[in-house]
Amino acid sequence: MAQPAQQADPVRPRASRRARPYWVEPTLTAVVFGLFVLYSLWETLFHHNGVYGNYISPFFSPQLGRWLGMKDFIAIPVVWAPFLFRATCYYYRKEYNRAWFWHPAGCAVSEPKPRKYTGESRFPFSWSNLHRYFWYVAVIVLLFLWKDTIQAFIFPNGFAVNVGSLLFLLNAVLLTFYTFSCHAFRHIVGGRKNCYSCTLGPNAGKPTGSYRLWTLVSRWNQRHGSWAWASLFSVWAVDVYVRLLILHVIQDVRLF
Numbered sequence: 001m002a003q004p005a006q007q008a009d010p011v012r013p014r015a016s017r018r019a020r021p022y023w024v025e026p027t028l029t030a031v032v033f034g035l036f037v038l039y040s041l042w043e044t045l046f047h048h049n050g051v052y053g054n055y056i057s058p059f060f061s062p063q064l065g066r067w068l069g070m071k072d073f074i075a076i077p078v079v080w081a082p083f084l085f086r087a088t089c090y091y092y093r094k095e096y097n098r099a100w101f102w103h104p105a106g107c108a109v110s111e112p113k114p115r116k117y118t119g120e121s122r123f124p125f126s127w128s129n130l131h132r133y134f135w136y137v138a139v140i141v142l143l144f145l146w147k148d149t150i151q152a153f154i155f156p157n158g159f160a161v162n163v164g165s166l167l168f169l170l171n172a173v174l175l176t177f178y179t180f181s182c183h184a185f186r187h188i189v190g191g192r193k194n195c196y197s198c199t200l201g202p203n204a205g206k207p208t209g210s211y212r213l214w215t216l217v218s219r220w221n222q223r224h225g226s227w228a229w230a231s232l233f234s235v236w237a238v239d240v241y242v243r244l245l246i247l248h249v250i251q252d253v254r255l256f
């Protein structure tokens with residue numbers, strides 16, 4: 001005899017199928033991302049030097065504050081750009097909208113009453129639409145970070161590889177994947193087309209350069225959340241490393 005179909009939960013139909021309770025991921029994000037924000041504030045508001053020898057902390061690069069003749073808060077003229085780029089990133093938006101604002105707290109989880117879910121169509125959530133413009137600024141900052149990475153291998157006695165040099169390199173690579181797996185960049189290379197299938201080119205089976213680039217970026221984009229977390233920790237690690245060197249708590253180790 002046919003079994004009656006199981007009744008779906010009318011309020012949270014997908015929530016009951018979760019492997020973990022919906023609040024676990026937002027809570028972890030709130031704690032880790034919150035610690036990073038607190039650390040960033042401490043670093044940029046209470047420290048006025050981010051340079052040790054040939055190393056420049058990513059929080060202080062480029063040295064715009066110095067070029068402007070500032071003595072204090074020299075990270076502020078630059079740090080806003082990567083900060084806003086991350087804060088408006090699609091991935092982080094998802095995470096902190098759930099963790100901090102419960103907007104909503106999870107997929108198929110209702111907003112706390114009497115709020116109604118309005119997505120990102122209303123202020124203050126609508127400000128995230130500026131992300132596509134912050135991407136261009138982030139690319140400029142990334143170019144400086146690559147310059148700093150090359151500089152991290154050049155010591156007074158010439159080329160060498162220290163633990164710090166490798167940390168800089170790892171950070172630049174992760175940030176590059178994070179920046180170029182961005183949804184906005186994917187749109188830049190693959191969007192704005194009146195005829196999507198035309199990107200395959202006039203000869204069937206011969207993709208255009210634009211289509212190839214879009215395919216590559218789409219592949220990176222599938223792991224955008226991982227790049228986001230990995231690059232956040234690498235920025236954090238490089239800054240802590242440079243700060244500990246400045247404070248003479250540790251010494252840089254020469255590898256070869």
Ligand code: FES
Pocket residue numbers: 085089090091092131178179181182183184185224
């Ligand atoms: S969507 Fe995450 S950096 Fe653009």
